[in-house]
Amino acid sequence: MSLRPLPEISASRLPDVCAFHLDDGAIDRYEALAPKAATDNSISILDVIGQDFLSGEGVTSKRIAAALRSIGEQDVVVNINSPGGDFFEGVAIYNMLRQHPAKVTVKVLGLAASAASVIAMAGDEVQIGKAGFMMVHNAWVVAIGNRHDLAAASKEMEPFDTAMATLYAERADVERPKAEQWMDAETWFNGEQAVEVGLADAFLPGDAATTRDGPKQMRAEMKAENAFIRAKMPRSERRSLIGELKGTQDAAPDAMQDAGALAAGLQGLMDTLKT
Template sequence: MTIRSLPAAPAGRPCAGVSFDLMPQAMERWNSTIQAADADAKNTISMLDAIGFDPWSGEGVTAKRISAALRSMDGADVTVNMNSPGGDMFEGLAIYNILREYKGHVTVKVLGLAASAASIIAMAADDLQVARSGFLMIHNGWTIAAGNRHQFREVADMMEPFDAAMGDIYSARTGSDLKAMQKLMDAETWIGGSAAVEQGFADSLLESDSIKEGTKAQVGLVAARKLDLILAKQGMPRSERRSLIQEIKSGTPCAAEPGTQDAADTMANLADPIAEINSFFAELSAASKKIQEKYNV
């Protein structure tokens, strides 16, 4: 397959007030320790994180980073090692376009997971290989928004052409009917390695020795992402979650006002992630109390 036969993705962010976020289901199923056995091979790019800037790690897979890496390869064949739970749809579409337009041959290896925005990026490959135990996940764009009914209609209208564009990309890659792809997206479909090959999403299965499991991610980072999911499920806007992250990182969270429930209630609600948080989150208790006061969780 030539990437030139695939449609270009729409560019830009039509609405600055709407952000696309990680799906909790994808985050929960992502094993962040999976990596390529030959990660240090020449002309390789690693996409082993969330798509878009990740405030928890201070890194993430961004169009700026991928573009810079490809420029340094000057048109040589490139291998992209991928294990990502997805993330920012707009960033994913931008990276898809960058890979699609790259002059060299692009091989994408899905080592573990290519969910959501990561699955769109994978479609830009000339040769897409997926682990037998790996998964693709395709769905419509997932966002958190706030406002009145008119604003929600505007958000839905804004998202529709981007969902349609993703459907076109999946359809072109697989040779399947667009409506069939849209049904899979509507259902939030998880596609295993063998099924991905059978259905035309991928070209072949990866050899088992292409993958290894690395060292465990930093305990604090894993716990931080779990906490982020909990806050998202409680309806906290992304901007406020990010602000809280900075408070926790700096160790200077705002003092809670008197009259709130006992902090033990918050600790019980967040017991699992807090059990893993190291000294990096020494001030988490005070910050969590602030959340409880505002959101009554």
């Protein structure tokens, strides 16, 4: 019992004329506005690949496997902004995504470097921001010992680099030595360069909406460029041919309406090279 002389509160029910009853229609309208469970089947890779030794954080293949099981046999979007990390974890995640039975769309929001660029190659469609970046390089390792140990370590790294070069080459539709050159030089591609060389298919929707030539034309130009490269055509000559084909279309008020014609023209050039 309280030591203070507090008044008693009667808990008897109010008569119906005074009581408040929520209208059934109001309940229905409220439930219609209530937050719904997220239906976006997305996976975010926004950290180092593998478990970071210092922080204990990172994106692991175990986590991605759990996310894919939760999504099931549905389309999935993979958002990437990662500096890379553990090569084997990256390969495992890549293979999981490639085995996913539905469409996988990869979106490079900021950076897909090193092992994260390997993961990005798993997309059936790879989108990248115009201000985004991809970086490819040879695998790293920490080695210690005498010259024979170091030579052996170098030899052991070759299969890893070969696997990555093959992957990049197939994605970009270039010869493997070209991809090996990118890796040897630790090459950074901005969004436009990634689309141009074929490591990405298109820009993110927000950037694609402002692309003057349109994605169809850009993709056709990229394919023509790769065909000219395989034909060993000098860079200056390649650019000149594509520029001549575009002609006065660049000066048109809206190049989008001419994108189909240009794409057809570029395809014709590619067919000519094959004959």
